[in-house]
Amino acid sequence: MAATATPKLLLADIDEPGLHTREVYERRGGYDSLRAALQMSPEEVLRELEASGLRGRGGAGFAMGKKASFLPKGAMDKYLVCNADESEPGTFKDRELMQKTPHMLLEGIVIASYAAGANRGFIYVRGEYDLQADVLDAALAEARAAGYVGEDIFGSGHSLSLVIHRGAGAYICGEETALLDSLEGKRGNPRLKPPFPANQGLYQGPTLINNVETLATVPVIIRMGGEEYAELGVEGSTGTKLVSVSGHVRRPGNYEIELGIPSREIVYGLAGGPPEGREVKCWFPGGSSAPVLMPEDLDVPYDFDSLGKAGSMLGSGAIIVIDDSTPILDVALKVAKFYRHESCGKCTPCREGTNWTVKMLERIESGEATPMDLEIMASVQEHIIGNCLCVLGDAMAMPIGSMIAKFRDEFESHIEDARAKRGLGDAAASEVALGAQGAEESGHRLAAQGTGAQAPGEHAGAPGTQKGGA
Numbered sequence: 001m002a003a004t005a006t007p008k009l010l011l012a013d014i015d016e017p018g019l020h021t022r023e024v025y026e027r028r029g030g031y032d033s034l035r036a037a038l039q040m041s042p043e044e045v046l047r048e049l050e051a052s053g054l055r056g057r058g059g060a061g062f063a064m065g066k067k068a069s070f071l072p073k074g075a076m077d078k079y080l081v082c083n084a085d086e087s088e089p090g091t092f093k094d095r096e097l098m099q100k101t102p103h104m105l106l107e108g109i110v111i112a113s114y115a116a117g118a119n120r121g122f123i124y125v126r127g128e129y130d131l132q133a134d135v136l137d138a139a140l141a142e143a144r145a146a147g148y149v150g151e152d153i154f155g156s157g158h159s160l161s162l163v164i165h166r167g168a169g170a171y172i173c174g175e176e177t178a179l180l181d182s183l184e185g186k187r188g189n190p191r192l193k194p195p196f197p198a199n200q201g202l203y204q205g206p207t208l209i210n211n212v213e214t215l216a217t218v219p220v221i222i223r224m225g226g227e228e229y230a231e232l233g234v235e236g237s238t239g240t241k242l243v244s245v246s247g248h249v250r251r252p253g254n255y256e257i258e259l260g261i262p263s264r265e266i267v268y269g270l271a272g273g274p275p276e277g278r279e280v281k282c283w284f285p286g287g288s289s290a291p292v293l294m295p296e297d298l299d300v301p302y303d304f305d306s307l308g309k310a311g312s313m314l315g316s317g318a319i320i321v322i323d324d325s326t327p328i329l330d331v332a333l334k335v336a337k338f339y340r341h342e343s344c345g346k347c348t349p350c351r352e353g354t355n356w357t358v359k360m361l362e363r364i365e366s367g368e369a370t371p372m373d374l375e376i377m378a379s380v381q382e383h384i385i386g387n388c389l390c391v392l393g394d395a396m397a398m399p400i401g402s403m404i405a406k407f408r409d410e411f412e413s414h415i416e417d418a419r420a421k422r423g424l425g426d427a428a429a430s431e432v433a434l435g436a437q438g439a440e441e442s443g444h445r446l447a448a449q450g451t452g453a454q455a456p457g458e459h460a461g462a463p464g465t466q467k468g469g470a
């Protein structure tokens with residue numbers, strides 16, 4: 001299948017040697033958008049951002065211009081935080097932007113800080129991204145030396161101090177409020193919302209927090225004009241998007257696509273589809289947190305609303321393809337173990353639910369489970385969704401729930417096969433099932449109460465991994 005030609009906005013010059021230096025970036029028109037923006041009033045810049053329809057590229061898809069406009073006016077200290085934690089499994093687009101075109105990100109940050117009236121900025125870089133943080137450090141030194149960052153930038157009256165902060169490697173620190181706590185030097189645990197960061201964020205001050213890709217798009221919008229940018233893509237999902245494609249495809253990598261193209265064009269056209277002789281079994285359209293979709297969903301347009309209507313989400317734009325050589329149990333276990341490990345442990349449904357889900361999946365693998373365990377596991381996922389302080393719990397429950405719903409037969413076969421290997425016949429199965437029925441009822445009750453509960457036949461559940469933040 002031929003790939004659709006997409007206007008390259010973020011990746012246009014990405015393979016230009018030396019693009020990470022100010023000299024090459026400027027030769028390519030870099031920092032012209034900042035000069036233009038500083039000739040405009042902050043309100044005019046905000047209007048362009050709103051007109052562009054740009055939705056956040058970090059996961060939640062909230063309108064960027066609108067979020068920037070929520071910051072109160074006035075002389076108090078305001079903050080801009082760039083979320084460069086990029087830890088969602090399957091996502092590696094921000095890494096490429098930071099590493100290859102760091103000045104584009106810096107330019108976007110300075111423009112956005114001007115629009116929002118923020119004069120203190122931070123880039124929170126994922127702990128494992130040492131190289132990218134080094135590249136950003138060098139670029140920031142160049143930008144400071146050229147007067148793009150600092151006091152009274154080009155005589156505009158706008159000043160911005162900017163700090164690059166290295167995290168310590170915790171997925172939860174990508175959640176915006178956990179990130180803010182981590183930046184303040186505390187353990188990275190999510191905060192209760194409201195208040196939202198726009199009103200009360202870093203050090204209790206108004207804070208605009210955006211993803212790397214979102215902010216790197218800002219200079220493009222100023223260069224093109226918001227309305228022209230909005231002509232790309234589809235209604236509700238304007239512009240281009242970086243997608244990271246991984247898993248069972250022939251050409252994994254980052255691709256820039258126009259939002260709204262059929263997903264099939266990405267999976268087959270750009271990434272080459274699964275290896276020869278293999279078929280797509282299922283795919284995650286937006287990172288491991290997204291409910292899985294099936295091969296027949298590959299014709300769904302790749303945009304926020306269409307993927308939502310199809311029962312999943314665009315998330316961070318990470319497509320993970322699973323081919324028919326992979327048992328669904330392996331996929332489910334990988335996903336559940338990740339979220340169990342990364343749960344911060346602050347709220348019960350997530351801490352216990354992720355732990356319990358892993359244990360039940362392991363029971364299936366070891367031949368200790370009965371079909372009843374599937375019902376319990378599905379019910380646990382339902383009781384996690386919407387009942388946690390942040391969406392990390394949902395991020396496990398949604399894909400696991402979707403796998404149970406879409407691959408029930410395969411899970412049942414796993415259960416039967418593993419039991420047969422242990423020499424447990426049907427009679428034993430029904431005995432265990434009877435026992436499980438009682439346990440299921442108590443499981444429902446406990447899950448509904450949001451309390452910790454052990455899987456049937458288990459001793460009291462060990463507490464979920466308490467993963468601290470930076």
Ligand SMILES: Cc1cc2nc3c(=O)[nH]c(=O)nc-3n(C[C@H](O)[C@H](O)[C@H](O)COP(=O)(O)O)c2cc1C
Nearest residue numbers: 056057058059083085086087174175176210211214
């Ligand atoms: C558990 C969890 C992890 C997250 N990780 C990231 C991340 O690594 N990078 C990111 O930009 N957003 C991440 N987010 C989303 C942020 O909370 C926030 O919505 C985003 O940074 C806002 O930027 P945007 O509007 O530009 O997308 C995460 C959210 C959750 C719940």
Ligand code: SF4
Nearest residue numbers: 344345346347350388
């Ligand atoms: S949902 Fe999980 S990660 Fe989020 S606050 Fe609760 S325990 Fe922590």
